[in-house]
Amino acid sequence: MSAPVAVVPGQPVAIAADVHWVGALDPDLRQFDIILRTANGTSYNAYAVRGSAGVAVIDTVKAEFAADFFARLWACCRPDEIRAIVLNHLEPDHTGALPELLLAAPQARVYLSAAALKMLKGIVKDGVDESRLVVVDEDTRVDLGGRSLRFLYTPYLHWPDTQCTWVEEDGLLFSGDVFGCHFCDARLFNDRVGDFRFSFDYYYQHIMRPFREHVLSALDQIEPLPIRLVAPAHGPVLRDAPLSYVRRYRQLATPQLANEAGEREKTLLVFYISAYGNTARMAQAVRDGAEGVDGVRVSLYDLAGGDAAPFVDLIEEADGLVFGSPTINGDAVKPVWELLSSLTLVKVKGKFGAAFGSYGWSGEAVGLIEDRLRGLKLRVPRPGVKVKLIPTDEELAACTTLGRELAEHLVGRAAPRHIDFTAPGALVA
Amino acid sequence: MPKAQVTFEDIGVTVTVPAGTRLIEVSEKVGAGLTYGCREGECGTCMMKIVSGSEHLAAPSVLEDQVLKDIYAGASNRLACQAQVLGGHVVVRPG
Incomplete structure (x- = not known):
């Protein structure tokens, strides 16, 4: 009954x-x-x-x-x-x-x-x-x-x-x-x-x-x-x-995944997807730059090989996030947006973020990703790196610098900067 | 042009801005961790801590005062969407 x-x-x-x-x-x-x-x-x-x-x-x-x-x-x-x-x-x-x-x-x-x-x-x-x-x-x-x-x-x-x-x-x-x-x-x-x-x-x-x-x-x-x-x-x-x-x-x-980094370590996750290997090479350069900073554990993930859900669990515990996407038809690619749109499920406010990517003729993806990261209330202290097609050694060095500087922010060792907004129109731009 | 300086402590960036600038006008441009909700002084999302130089900010409006009270803000808290820097050097961080 x-x-x-x-x-x-x-x-x-x-x-x-x-x-x-x-x-x-x-x-x-x-x-x-x-x-x-x-x-x-x-x-x-x-x-x-x-x-x-x-x-x-x-x-x-x-x-x-x-x-x-x-x-x-x-x-x-x-x-x-x-x-x-x-x-x-x-x-x-x-x-x-x-x-x-x-x-x-x-x-x-x-x-x-x-x-x-x-x-x-x-x-x-x-x-x-x-x-x-x-x-x-x-x-x-x-x-x-x-x-x-x-x-x-x-x-x-x-x-x-x-x-x-x-x-x-x-x-x-x-x-x-x-x-x-x-x-x-x-x-x-x-x-x-x-x-x-x-x-x-x-x-x-x-x-x-x-x-x-x-x-x-x-x-x-x-x-x-x-x-x-x-x-x-x-x-x-x-x-x-x-x-x-x-x-x-x-x-x-309690976090789904125990944080494997030590208490004194910060974690930086680099997500990328690449059509011809150019954005992938940039991702590796970002990783290399970040890995050179003591106290930061860096992980690199190809979004072509993973679903969003487990990445969300990783992101919940991470201190910094970097996203690399080529620009296709004026936009970042769908797997990147799928992951970014899944982040409303976890708290990401206050984490550090950055973006990079290779493009063919317009290169909107990096700016769009940065806007999304700001919308999610991340700190985006460094401008991203956009590279037209195949990155040169100099452009890869810029990616390495981006990774290093973001990692320095994670451990509180970023060099102080000064920006002058008093030039005419500077605050409007 | 009268100028003021603001340091966003959480990202180690100092900006020079025209006197009278509201912090909301510049904090997002430099990627600081101050976050915004309504942007109109109602929701309290952008509460920040004034580390030093609070005397260089315009006094809070009645609206900002009420919101700060409602969200149990401390004496050193202000709303970044409302606070206007008048001169000198102000150091802020999220919180």
Whole structure:
């Protein structure tokens, strides 16, 4: 006999004493936020927490599911009982019913992070009476009577506004998108639903991984808590062994590939692809130049022989990245763009980057790659090297210099430079 | 022309710029690690640390002050998209 369905239309689901799931199921969704696929739809989890002095509503649902949300919410409380509306995350799939809720419960105050405050006006176009808004910090406590809400400052999981809400008396963590996944199952609880481990990991890899350092910082706050239940904003409610999901996050946020370089070494990865061997020779020269710098371990990869995914794992741990591409029809070639477009999955901000390449008649690839690297928030301290067709010894020496200078940046030994921008038009160019 | 100097400490580059230049106008040109989001002083992405010479920057606007407060910035932090160098020598780095 299969486990009983927990979610039925119009009814809230008790997840703890006087605490109810009042969310909505979206089983037919197959693509979320453009970037995510889901074989099992998703759920938009919202919660109602009752104390002797009133009710707190934690998050809402996507706008199309507002009727489901309100049916469940009004089945467990009256509008005038709501004294707190907590916004753990303002993304529209969690705030779609917020405008209506604000009208239905005009006495309720809204508890949100400072970053969320700035986003709120983009969500509630008619504005919210400022006297209702409470920007929370670690000292904020919302007393519901017999139980209280506190807030963990956990930004960038996965928006600047994100926070977690903690009910200390019951050990309940309302985590927002953290520990969530796109997995819709009307049995709701993790010890009843189907196997959702792949969805859990997939969600982390595509949503949280670019913010790995923020995940680790959040885990430092969450791990010491005496958690009895984790109530995320998507997917199953984690009531059985909730700490195992916290531990899994720690594993996932630990680099996929252990850094093989020593603590005192920096790593520089040189990726290239070459049609006639010219860009390949330039790549080797860049590598040779970088290898001459003590404390830098250099690796060279031909993109013609590898897929993007394992390279992304390498890049996550590297300190510097160099990309070499020929120019074909005015552009860098597709394997380079495939790798560069995959880098939104990991944090590359602040790494050092550079580009080089051979070309036939126009040579746009190097500049386009540099622009992309800057767009990814890398530091690009040295102009790239463009070579028309076959590199001369002098041009290969320029590649060697590029490799050496970038490596010197990695170890903090770059020679100081001075640039004068006061010449007429210099800042415009 | 009144001039000012800015050193981007993370890449070891010093630039000479006309007084009144905003750092956003020059930091990307030299490949410094200051990163930008909205570029309009709202998101706080481009927060930087003023290592020295903060007295040579124009005072923060009400908007910048509020954003710095919202993101729990320290006393030596400014937004690179807003900060305008008026003269002297300012040393900055990301953060």
